[in-house]
Amino acid sequence: MKKRTLITSAIALVFAQALPAAAQGKDPIRIGAVLSTTGPAAYLGDPQLKTLQTYLAQINQDGGVLGRKLELVHYDDASEAAKANGFAKRLIDDDKVDLLIAGTTTGATMAMAPLVEKAGIPLISLSGAVVVVEPVKKWIFKTPHTDRMAAEKVFEDMKKRGITKVGLLSETSGFGQSGAKETRAVAQKYGITLVADETYGPKDTDVTAQLTKIRAVPGIQALFVFGLGQGPAVVTKNYAQLGLTVPLYQSHGVASNEFIRLAGKAAEGVRLPSPALLVANALAANDPQKPLVTSYAATYWKQYKDEPSTFGGYALDALMLGVSAIKRAGGTTKEAVRSALEQTRGFMGTTGQFNLSATDHMGLDLSAFRMLEVRDGGWTLLK
Amino acid sequence: MLSQLLQFLFSGLTVGATYALAALGFAIIYNASGVINFAQGEFIMLGGMAAVALAALGLPLPVAIVLAVAVTGLAGLLIEKFAIEPAGRADVVPLIIITIGASLVVRGLVQVTLGKGTHSLPAFSGEQPLAIAGATLLPQSLWVVGVAAVVVAALAWFFGRTARGKAMLATSHNRLAAELVGISTRSVLLLSFVLSGALGAVGGILVAPLTYTSYDMGIMLGLKGFVAATLGGLGSGLGAVVGGLLLGVLEAMTAGYISSAYKDAMPFVLILLVLFFMPRGLFGAKTIDRV
Numbered sequence: 001m002k003k004r005t006l007i008t009s010a011i012a013l014v015f016a017q018a019l020p021a022a023a024q025g026k027d028p029i030r031i032g033a034v035l036s037t038t039g040p041a042a043y044l045g046d047p048q049l050k051t052l053q054t055y056l057a058q059i060n061q062d063g064g065v066l067g068r069k070l071e072l073v074h075y076d077d078a079s080e081a082a083k084a085n086g087f088a089k090r091l092i093d094d095d096k097v098d099l100l101i102a103g104t105t106t107g108a109t110m111a112m113a114p115l116v117e118k119a120g121i122p123l124i125s126l127s128g129a130v131v132v133v134e135p136v137k138k139w140i141f142k143t144p145h146t147d148r149m150a151a152e153k154v155f156e157d158m159k160k161r162g163i164t165k166v167g168l169l170s171e172t173s174g175f176g177q178s179g180a181k182e183t184r185a186v187a188q189k190y191g192i193t194l195v196a197d198e199t200y201g202p203k204d205t206d207v208t209a210q211l212t213k214i215r216a217v218p219g220i221q222a223l224f225v226f227g228l229g230q231g232p233a234v235v236t237k238n239y240a241q242l243g244l245t246v247p248l249y250q251s252h253g254v255a256s257n258e259f260i261r262l263a264g265k266a267a268e269g270v271r272l273p274s275p276a277l278l279v280a281n282a283l284a285a286n287d288p289q290k291p292l293v294t295s296y297a298a299t300y301w302k303q304y305k306d307e308p309s310t311f312g313g314y315a316l317d318a319l320m321l322g323v324s325a326i327k328r329a330g331g332t333t334k335e336a337v338r339s340a341l342e343q344t345r346g347f348m349g350t351t352g353q354f355n356l357s358a359t360d361h362m363g364l365d366l367s368a369f370r371m372l373e374v375r376d377g378g379w380t381l382l383k
Numbered sequence: 384m385l386s387q388l389l390q391f392l393f394s395g396l397t398v399g400a401t402y403a404l405a406a407l408g409f410a411i412i413y414n415a416s417g418v419i420n421f422a423q424g425e426f427i428m429l430g431g432m433a434a435v436a437l438a439a440l441g442l443p444l445p446v447a448i449v450l451a452v453a454v455t456g457l458a459g460l461l462i463e464k465f466a467i468e469p470a471g472r473a474d475v476v477p478l479i480i481i482t483i484g485a486s487l488v489v490r491g492l493v494q495v496t497l498g499k500g501t502h503s504l505p506a507f508s509g510e511q512p513l514a515i516a517g518a519t520l521l522p523q524s525l526w527v528v529g530v531a532a533v534v535v536a537a538l539a540w541f542f543g544r545t546a547r548g549k550a551m552l553a554t555s556h557n558r559l560a561a562e563l564v565g566i567s568t569r570s571v572l573l574l575s576f577v578l579s580g581a582l583g584a585v586g587g588i589l590v591a592p593l594t595y596t597s598y599d600m601g602i603m604l605g606l607k608g609f610v611a612a613t614l615g616g617l618g619s620g621l622g623a624v625v626g627g628l629l630l631g632v633l634e635a636m637t638a639g640y641i642s643s644a645y646k647d648a649m650p651f652v653l654i655l656l657v658l659f660f661m662p663r664g665l666f667g668a669k670t671i672d673r674v
Contacts, residue, residue: 040599043499172647198643203603205401205594208394208519209638209646212387230501230595237593241512241519242390262503262595265510 028071029064029332031056031322032097034087034112035126035315036104039079043229045104047300047312048126049074052101054303055319065323066331073097081107088112092119098332101318103127104311106174113140122325122338124318126311129178133361141341141361143317143351144310145275145368147175147226148182150252153273153369154224155190157382163221163247167196167214169207169235171227176202179226179251195220202231208238215244222246228253233262240266247271252369255310260377271382273369275310277350279379293350313350321347321354386517391639392632393515397524397593399631400531404586405608406615406623407534408579413618414542414555415575418478422462422486423583424605425493430455430584431596432493435502444505452584458489459580463573486601494598504591527589531624534582538620551575555618610650614657616667625665629653 036045060069073095075087091097103109106129116123125142132142170180196217198210232254248270255274260267280293300308329336347354352368371382412420433454437447462485512519542548554561554571611630615622638646
């Protein structure tokens with residue numbers, strides 16, 4: 001499970017000659033990571049670790065940070081939140097890391113939170129739920145958008161189109177239920193009434209029963225599905241099978257090319273909020289995020305021959321936010337790094353523009369999401 | 384109103400047919416050995432995943448399907464040969480635990496070799512839904528139900544009319560007596576694993592175009608299949624089918640008329656009731672214990 005030495009020593013061996021003299025002989029900056037690289041959340045954690053490894057090597061190759069090399073100490077919590085706490089303790093007590101990039105899932109982050117707060121070490125989480133940064137915890141930050149923002153972005157689009165009566169169909173997974181809760185909470189703010197509220201299981205093979213029930217609701221104007229992975233694709237297929245005509249909205253949980261591949265023709269016309277990464281090529285040339293997301297996509301493809309995912313982007317943003325804070329703090333003193341993180345303004349990441357403050361440890365706004373529509377088997381940006 | 388009911392019924396029968404196919408796999412191995420094979424769900428997954436992987440290599444769909452069924456049958460054979468057989472005359476409970484271990488191995492191997500992604504197979508006869516009295520049905524659903532019916536008929540013939548099938552039943556009733564009359568119980572057990580592996584693969588391949596397939600899909604299907612098998616009476620082919628369909632329809636009706644939140648709880652409530660009042664299931668054989 002421990003992979004730090006492999007990477008750093010390989011890099012040290014190959015690039016020792018090329019490194020500036022300043023980077024040698026000084027203590028490395030140690031970054032601790034607890035990610036879910038195996039188990040059910042592996043599809044989130046796996047690209048995150050790959051991203052960290054790739055960019056860490058690149059930073060070291062370019063001379064490191066403040067003349068010091070970066071060193072990654074990584075543990076895999078196997079998607080079990082309970083394990084994360086033990087690894088965080090080991091990272092803090094034994095490995096003596098300077099910064100934590102940890103928590104692929106909300107459960108893992110929350111399991112580590114009390115320990116991290118007590119130890120006083122900055123942690124940048126890669127998990128989605130609002131609860132990670134609300135209420136604000138002194139030492140804990142996060143890079144991904146929240147599910148509440150996804151719901152707000154969708155409602156914003158609905159409001160623009162004059163849709164007010166919406167059916168909600170959410171997954172019984174943690175992601176779906178947290179999303180559904182936030183959806184219910186913000187609906188009123190956008191003048192939206194939820195006229196149906198149904199659920200389906202993440203491994204359900206057929207949801208026509210729920211959809212038939214929703215179809216029968218009088219006056220329904222749109223359907224909003226909150227889920228992750230294959231479930232929403234099943235919903236989309238069944239939706240086409242039943243010949244439903246109200247607009248279908250999905251959450252950012254399906255913002256990946258896999259969704260179009262799975263749902264096929266049925267996905268035509270589906271609208272969803274997505275980070276810019278997914279539509280890197282479709283972004284306007286003057287879009288401030290364009291250079292960053294296209295370069296990340298190219299780097300990731302070159303290294304792994306695979307499309308980068310939004311989840312890997314969260315890790316890249318966390319790493320770069322951390323590096324930027326360490327640079328501004330002029331060292332790795334924990335309080336200095338923490339307050340530098342808190343003072344991050346106008347930092348452009350793959351996820352969006354970060355403007356952190358003492359009261360906002362995420363720092364993203366709705367502009368971090370783009371509304372997309374599936375057209376001709378591809379993504380189209382909606383204005 | 385009627386079209387709504389019909390839609391719920393279609394939904395239930397489609398899902399129920401997949402449960403029935405899973406339940407039949409449980410029934411075969413239970414008949415041969417008294418063991419509940421918790422790797423059955425993984426056979427279903429393996430069939431679907433293997434078909435997807437082979438089709439991705441460029442093989443025509445029918446060839447990929449036949450090969451995938453063969454691969455899964457082989458997996459069943461290997462599990463019996465290298466996990467069940469070495470345990471010798473162990474009790475039923477250790478054998479059941481071995482099958483749980485085998486399922487973890489299969490799932491892990493697929494995860495590592497074929498990846499963690501979700502895959503789909505093209506539908507056998509197109510994606511155009513059929514409209515019947517205001518309700519819609521995908522042609523693939525007819526495939527699932529049709530093949531399930533054929534499999535049931537074939538199995539009934541096998542167990543009722545062939546010597547090998549009867550030998551299997553005899554082994555399940557009394558292994559020692561079966562050996563005494565010259566039945567090779569070892570080969571019976573081997574055959575049962577190959578058969579249920581192949582059967583699971585058929586199920587996995589049939590549902591792949593409807594529901595997608597991924598390395599971890601076997602857990603839930605296996606569980607529902609087990610519930611269906613228990614509901615119908617363990618070891619009974621007819622019971623497995625009735626149990627599966629009943630379960631599917633019940634889930635759909637619950638989601639449609641009560642609330643989707645209770646959908647997954649219903650089968651377990653039902654199984655508690657059935658086991659309480661009819662401990663052998665709906666069609667389970669009556670056993671007489673001699674004291």
